[in-house]
Amino acid sequence: FDPVKKLVNICKRYKMWLHLDGAFGGSVIFSKNLKHLLEGIENADSFCFNAHKTLGAPLSTSILLVKKKKYLYKSFDNDAQYLYQTHDKDYNLGSSSFECGRRNNALKLWSMWKAIGTEGMSNIIERQFKLADFARKYIKNNKNYRLFSFENSLSICFNYQDIDPKDLCSKLYKNNVLLVGYGQFKNQKFIRLVIVNIQNNEKEILNFFKNVEDFVKRNKNLKRIKSCKEIL
Ligand SMILES: Cc1ncc(COP(=O)(O)O)c(C=O)c1O
The missing domain is CATH 3.90.1150.10 (Aspartate Aminotransferase, domain 1)
Incomplete structure (x- = not known):
């Protein structure tokens, strides 16, 4: 595991975005005994982990978390009039993610979490x-x-x-x-x-x-x- 706290300090000093790629090991956030390996993570700008790796969820269950939601809209939102005509942005995940007419991948993590809990x-x-x-x-x-x-x-x-x-x-x-x-x-x-x-x-x-x-x-x-x- 990379020393997150040290990376946080460097990124703060040079005003850099800090993304933590936890694709493989980031799932330690679910373990009380292991999450110290990511100490300082709360100061990162973004973090991802793949539940389809170490947690054994079906492919693909990739999670991207950002500190400020506005950055998702800045990256993914677009002006197509024919899209997202109902509900507000919270329900139209297309404007804050890669997904638009694709699968509801988050459901896999949600149902797994519901079924076995954080302890599982x-x-x-x-x-x-x-x-x-x-x-x-x-x-x-x-x-x-x-x-x-x-x-x-x-x-x-x-x-x-x-x-x-x-x-x-x-x-x-x-x-x-x-x-x-x-x-x-x-x-x-x-x-x-x-x-x-x-x-x-x-x-x-x-x-x-x-x-x-x-x-x-x-x-x-x-x-x-x-x-x-x-x-x-
Ligand atoms: C550190 C790291 N980042 C990114 C990836 C790519 O992950 P995926 O394409 O499955 O989201 C991997 C895959 O092993 C990885 O170990």
Whole structure:
């Protein structure tokens, strides 16, 4: 998670708009135990999160919140006479959003929230963080892995036996073993296991690692990369 408070100060000093892209992790706002990760969020100008990611809502349930409603009208309102002839602006969401004749996406979040409550949403997000901890622990306890991921992250970045992540991930996919992505930060490449499926459990995480390990055992000609320091 980015240090929101620091970003708030920088944006205030230089009079910049602060948008917090919480597409992936922003759902922590529903958890009492985790929302400190977004401390300072109330000072942002806008914030978004995708309930279709970590909360498991159907695609797509993307939420954009702005501090001042007028900015939505400034961005989306238009002068077409043939539109929005009934009701006032509060009911005509077309003048304050991308939507016009499209789906009522907000209904998905609303009905989910009604059905399981804030506690239910909190349980979902906290469960994902626990699974991420479980995966990180597995990596830390196994000397064949290198971890490049921070605590409190749902992206578990790692390498296995210094094998080139792109080569390994592509071959895992082509051989119908696993679909897992890879990433890069500066010169460091890594496999990127993203904890996002609310149906997963610890057994499946272990199974993921076992599949990687078994595949590497069976495939001796995978590319290698230079060994590098762990970032913990
Ligand atoms: C940080 C971040 N921003 C934006 C996106 C794009 O989200 P979407 O196109 O699903 O709204 C993603 C998707 O993973 C993301 O992780």
